[in-house]
Each structure stands twice: as structure tokens, then as C-alpha cells.
Amino acid sequence: MKEIKKRSECPISFCLDFFGDKWAILIIRDMILNDKTTFGDFLRSDEGIATNILTDRLKMLETEGFIVRYPVSGKARIGYCLTEKGISLIPVIIEMALWGAAQNINGYRKEFGIQLKKDKAGVIKQLAMKLTEKYITIKSDMENNFLN
Amino acid sequence: MKEIKKRSECPISFCLDFFGDKWAILIIRDMILNDKTTFGDFLRSDEGIATNILTDRLKMLETEGFIVRYPVSGKARIGYCLTEKGISLIPVIIEMALWGAAQNINGYRKEFGIQLKKDKAGVIKQLAMKLTEKYITIKSDMENNFLN
DNA sequence: CAGGATCCCATAGGATACTG
DNA sequence: CAGTATCCTATGGGATCCTG
Numbered sequence: 001m002k003e004i005k006k007r008s009e010c011p012i013s014f015c016l017d018f019f020g021d022k023w024a025i026l027i028i029r030d031m032i033l034n035d036k037t038t039f040g041d042f043l044r045s046d047e048g049i050a051t052n053i054l055t056d057r058l059k060m061l062e063t064e065g066f067i068v069r070y071p072v073s074g075k076a077r078i079g080y081c082l083t084e085k086g087i088s089l090i091p092v093i094i095e096m097a098l099w100g101a102a103q104n105i106n107g108y109r110k111e112f113g114i115q116l117k118k119d120k121a122g123v124i125k126q127l128a129m130k131l132t133e134k135y136i137t138i139k140s141d142m143e144n145n146f147l148n
Numbered sequence: 149m150k151e152i153k154k155r156s157e158c159p160i161s162f163c164l165d166f167f168g169d170k171w172a173i174l175i176i177r178d179m180i181l182n183d184k185t186t187f188g189d190f191l192r193s194d195e196g197i198a199t200n201i202l203t204d205r206l207k208m209l210e211t212e213g214f215i216v217r218y219p220v221s222g223k224a225r226i227g228y229c230l231t232e233k234g235i236s237l238i239p240v241i242i243e244m245a246l247w248g249a250a251q252n253i254n255g256y257r258k259e260f261g262i263q264l265k266k267d268k269a270g271v272i273k274q275l276a277m278k279l280t281e282k283y284i285t286i287k288s289d290m291e292n293n294f295l296n
Numbered sequence: 297c298a299g300g301a302t303c304c305c306a307t308a309g310g311a312t313a314c315t316g
Numbered sequence: 317c318a319g320t321a322t323c324c325t326a327t328g329g330g331a332t333c334c335t336g
Binding site: 007008009010011012013014015016017019020021022025026029033045046047048085088089091092093095096097098099100101102103104112113 | 155156157158159160161162163164165167168169170173174177181193194195196233236237239240241243244245246247248249250251252260261
Binding site for chain 3: 038039040043051052054055058075076077078
């Protein structure tokens, strides 16, 4: 598994050492903005991640405490959900989205960029609430199943 | 020179395709937060960038319009300065710093994180003003030298 | 469908020595 | 001091096939 190497005590460098991994962030993005939860969901993103890379990054994100695995019913029997630590990345992701949208005005998410500019704090709060709620539900479900 | 590959139309992916380069961001960080301007300055950062990598990234950042080279007097005859495009990265850098500081509370920049939490908008504005002023001065200097 | 296993190669980037 | 050049190795990651 690709491991995170801390190169210095600088918080920005620290952030980059994790965050600099392009694939990992795209998975987080998909969870935050696109409501994706399963292996297949992530696989189908436009950037075209390979299965071995996806497996690797999901493991890494789980090991580092950004996401948790949980059982689901249906064809895909595994889901992934952001933890509090994962949710804490929302502001960084949003700031990246704003910058990317500003540079890349023809991108298909121009609307999203504009919405963000209007009400960044609101969007962040709303996303965080939604994801936290989901996380809490899943956590309690898992604890209950464990007890039974 | 390492080239930037755009993998999709997503603004976050777009941001990552550039921003995901850990070395490039550390150079930008040094310019924004540590007032570094010369090759030697960047070389001396804690993360220990190699000379070939540094050269490569400086070229890339210049090509992509994030920085400009300018002549200076003294031992180091070349300086680097952020353009408007480079300055536009401040909010992303700051958000990363905040996240990094929150995760890595023992880092030597805890104080910086706390200051940021108290007055993020103010810090961003102040940094942007300072850097813009510098950029404008250097730009007009260079234009004058070119005319003479 | 989730993910493991393999093969294989392009390339990032460290170390080091050199130049103007 | 600001790069250049070269060598060399680790590894990221694409493609493909396999399994429970």
C-alpha cells in the first residue's frame, strides 16, 4: 500500500503529503460531492482509476481513518463512508473546486463554482451536516449488528 | 519538464492535476508565507528539494504563469515573484494549512493555525495585498528596464 | 460486484558532479 | 549562486486476467 511520508513539520507539507495524492482526493471528492459509496461508483468516475489503484487508495484512506467500510444489501455488498476526519477535508476540497472553477471556466461545473461563490459557508455546512448524519447512522448500525 | 495533464473537466481534478504536485506547492508556500524569492531560498527549505527538481518546477510554474523571473542585485541575480494567478492560490494554501495544523497539532506552526482560525479572511487579504504590491513593483521595474 | 495478483514500463526524483 | 547534466533506482500506475 502506498504509504504517507511526512517530510517536515510544516502543516502545509503535512497536508500535501496526504492530500497530494490525486487519486485519493478524487475518491474523497466523489464521496463529498457526488454521493458515491461503492467500489463500482468510484471506478466509473471520468478520470478512469484502475482497480488496483482504487483498492490501494481505499485501503490507505481506511487505514488513515478518513473512511470506513460498511456492509450494504444489494449487488454491491460493501459501502464506504466518510468519517469525521474525512469530513474535515470539505473546506479544502471546496477551496480547490473554487480555484479550479475560476481557472477552468468552461468546465461543466461552472454552475457549481458560481453557487459556491455565492454561499460558500452555507454549502460547506450543508455538506458537512449531510455527511455527518450518514456517518452517525452507519456507525450505530454497525455497532448494533456487532452486538447481535 | 514535468507536464500537467488534465484528466477530466472536473474543477477539483483540474486543480489537483496542477496542485497535486507536492514540490510545486511547497515553492508557492515559500513565496506566500515565508517571503522566499531565490533558488537558494527554496533549496534551503526543510523538505530538501533536489536542484534538478527545483529547476524543473520553477520552469513549470513560470510556463504556467504562476510566477515570473526577475533580475535582482546581489549574490543571487535571479528572483521569483508570484503573478496574479499564483496569488489566487492563497485561499487553497491557507485552507490546507488550517487542515494540516488541525491534524498535526504538535507542528511548529500551531500558532499560525490558531491565528488563521481567528482571522482567516484578514490573513488572506493581507497576504494578497502584500504579494500583489510586490508583483506590481517588479512588473513595472521590468517594463522600465525593457524600455531603456 | 469487490478486489486480488501479475506484468511491465514510464517516470519521478535522489545523489552527485559540473559550469558560467 | 543559479542552474545543467547524468546516472540510477524505486515506484506509481495502466492493462489484463482471475476469484469468491
